[in-house]
Amino acid sequence: MAGLAPEGTQFDARQYDSKMNDLLSADGQEFFTSYDEVYDSFDAMGLQENLLRGIYAYGFERPSAIQQRGIVPFCKGLDVIQQAQSGTGKTATFCSGILQQLDYGVVQCQALVLAPTRELAQKIEKVMRALGDYLGVKVHACVGGTSVREDQRILQAGVHTVVGTPGRVFDMLRRQSLRPDYIKMFVLDEADEMLSRGFKDQMKFCHRSIP
Numbered sequence: 001m002a003g004l005a006p007e008g009t010q011f012d013a014r015q016y017d018s019k020m021n022d023l024l025s026a027d028g029q030e031f032f033t034s035y036d037e038v039y040d041s042f043d044a045m046g047l048q049e050n051l052l053r054g055i056y057a058y059g060f061e062r063p064s065a066i067q068q069r070g071i072v073p074f075c076k077g078l079d080v081i082q083q084a085q086s087g088t089g090k091t092a093t094f095c096s097g098i099l100q101q102l103d104y105g106v107v108q109c110q111a112l113v114l115a116p117t118r119e120l121a122q123k124i125e126k127v128m129r130a131l132g133d134y135l136g137v138k139v140h141a142c143v144g145g146t147s148v149r150e151d152q153r154i155l156q157a158g159v160h161t162v163v164g165t166p167g168r169v170f171d172m173l174r175r176q177s178l179r180p181d182y183i184k185m186f187v188l189d190e191a192d193e194m195l196s197r198g199f200k201d202q203m204k205f206c207h208r209s210i211p
């Protein structure tokens with residue numbers, strides 16, 4: 001991850017990596033530094049039938065390398081850090097993990113995904129909606145530059161998942177339009193990029209709001 005942050009920003013990628021390495025090597029902690037199980041088909045991952053239908057209907061036939069390794073540990077509820085080049089299928093990895101774990105009988109926000117840009121948040125929302133089509137997932141993108149009232153209306157009506165940029169999500173939490181009580185999954189997409197864009201305080205607030 002080092003080297004990805006633009007120069008001159010507050011985020012120090014080397015320090016981040018060094019702290020992360022310390023954390024991963026901490027004694028007495030149950031950390032896996034890698035996850036060895038590889039699933040070379042979506043069928044082998046034990047995913048719900050309607051999620052598999054969504055995945056295949058979206059046009060995916062075989063999981064990419066990160067999907068082969070990343071979907072199952074996410075579904076097991078492990079805390080995971082996933083790093084891969086751009087365009088390798090990370091989005092579908094965490095979207096599948098979230099979709100597998102949602103309780104669709106409870107129309108409350110159970111997963112919160114933060115992304116550094118509006119475009120990325122909206123892209124994630126589309127992928128989540130498409131993959132979760134047969135599951136009836138309700139997902140909403142909370143991003144700046146859109147109507148606050150409309151966000152409030154949609155959140156009030158009920159969603160399973162919110163994907164958003166830190167500023168607008170912070171605002172929705174602060175106004176209590178987004179209720180954190182049922183959130184059990186928290187994803188930071190391009191976390192280094194969010195930190196380098198100065199979203200640290202909002203990210204912390206979102207994290208602290210979650211039970």
Ligand SMILES: Nc1ncnc2c1ncn2[C@@H]1O[C@H](COP(=O)(O)OP(=O)(O)OP(=O)(O)O)[C@@H](O)[C@H]1O
Nearest residue numbers: 059060061062063064085086087088089090091092
């Ligand atoms: N298993 C798959 N089979 C076929 N196409 C796939 C598969 N997984 C992802 N793709 C496609 O590959 C492209 C890149 O995937 P995706 O956007 O998830 O990657 P990413 O790693 O999240 O990229 P970025 O870091 O740029 O956001 C998308 O068009 C996506 O639909």
